[in-house]
Amino acid sequence: MSVLNKKSVEDMEVSGKRVLVRCDFNVKIDGGVITSDKRIVASLPTVQYLINKGAKVILFSHLGRPKDGFDPEFTMAPVAARLSELLGKEVLMAKDVVGESARSLAASLKDGDVLLLENVRFEKGETKNDPELSKKFASLAELYVNDAFGSAHRAHSSTTGVADYLPSAAGYLIKKEIEFMGGALENPKRPLIAILGGAKVSDKIGVIENLIDKCDTLIIGGGMAYTFFAAKGYGWGNSLCETDRIEDAKAMMEKAQAMGVKFLIPVDTKLGKEYAPDTETKIVDADSIPDGWMGLDIGPKTQELFKDAVKGAGTIIWNGPMGVSEWDNFAAGTIAVATAVAESGAVSIVGGGDSAAAIKKLGFEKKMSHISTGGGASLEFLEGKELPGIAAINDK
Ligand code: AMP
Numbered sequence: 001m002s003v004l005n006k007k008s009v010e011d012m013e014v015s016g017k018r019v020l021v022r023c024d025f026n027v028k029i030d031g032g033v034i035t036s037d038k039r040i041v042a043s044l045p046t047v048q049y050l051i052n053k054g055a056k057v058i059l060f061s062h063l064g065r066p067k068d069g070f071d072p073e074f075t076m077a078p079v080a081a082r083l084s085e086l087l088g089k090e091v092l093m094a095k096d097v098v099g100e101s102a103r104s105l106a107a108s109l110k111d112g113d114v115l116l117l118e119n120v121r122f123e124k125g126e127t128k129n130d131p132e133l134s135k136k137f138a139s140l141a142e143l144y145v146n147d148a149f150g151s152a153h154r155a156h157s158s159t160t161g162v163a164d165y166l167p168s169a170a171g172y173l174i175k176k177e178i179e180f181m182g183g184a185l186e187n188p189k190r191p192l193i194a195i196l197g198g199a200k201v202s203d204k205i206g207v208i209e210n211l212i213d214k215c216d217t218l219i220i221g222g223g224m225a226y227t228f229f230a231a232k233g234y235g236w237g238n239s240l241c242e243t244d245r246i247e248d249a250k251a252m253m254e255k256a257q258a259m260g261v262k263f264l265i266p267v268d269t270k271l272g273k274e275y276a277p278d279t280e281t282k283i284v285d286a287d288s289i290p291d292g293w294m295g296l297d298i299g300p301k302t303q304e305l306f307k308d309a310v311k312g313a314g315t316i317i318w319n320g321p322m323g324v325s326e327w328d329n330f331a332a333g334t335i336a337v338a339t340a341v342a343e344s345g346a347v348s349i350v351g352g353g354d355s356a357a358a359i360k361k362l363g364f365e366k367k368m369s370h371i372s373t374g375g376g377a378s379l380e381f382l383e384g385k386e387l388p389g390i391a392a393i394n395d396k
Contacts, residue, residue: 060158170390
């Protein structure tokens, strides 16, 4: 079943209805102060749409990992306060999740009012996807909207179970994730080029396996490239190499060749003597890494190779840095790829914290078609797995 066929909030009659919206308000809070309100800001299109339509809006989310029931360290109260500032209207705050306070406040809402429930993880049943809790959530409202993409890979009561008891739809954040990532996987504008980087092959193996059948070109950079060097019979010095994955790497390159998929790995690499930001560096060809050195970025010939490969792309999926991009000495490869993707004119979909950070640093955010908001969820999506939080949403 195609994810492109899921109902969105715009497909529901929401006016005058109680709408329960699962948001991702999992923000970092330090001493009661929210250190980044990015996720709260990201929820605004869906919340504001529902307010404008005269729905009675009931928001709920998890925040951190509280262990055992109510814990003031993990209260949603600071989120309610910030959301209220952003919306320029009162946000009611329940004292509990599905208890007396939540029920009476939900029942008293007028059209356009907004209520935030307490942290769903104060309820033990949440992470167990307990049907009793799901029913209690459902009893607060008439409709359910899921807008928490970052939690969509978890089958919890608030992300999945509740949809068994209410008509459901995707909010704008999930809608956009589905449109771009689902579109790229199911019906991409070709050629489709995937650029994968980051530390480990083992983290991305599922993604490579899923994309190899779909891509025209697959590009590998970052720490995971050195396992492919080993598969080619090159030395890797002290670079990251997962020796138990060398056979997998070989198999993937052979599969790509058999299928006529272009599979590019670095042809040169920038080495460091130590794993440190200001270590001694040198650039060598991929088959010439000397003992005692480690590959920490792609080299300049590889930058050109990857830039050329990206030219003329219809769709680009990029996940993971080309090197240790946190350190200026080893950021050039990631910057080159970010620039090439930004200038490609392709539908560009970026996932992973480090790639997104590079794009932000360069001011390229507006040049990307879509920057995915979910780390684990976006990787599972690219692996072709069914995300329970999306599967639970009704089809159109
Ligand atoms: P991931 O979370 O898998 O996307 O990996 C991101 C991490 O990979 C970043 O912290 C980078 O520093 C690290 N990384 C990228 N390239 C290398 C490399 N060549 N050697 C060691 N670490 C790397």
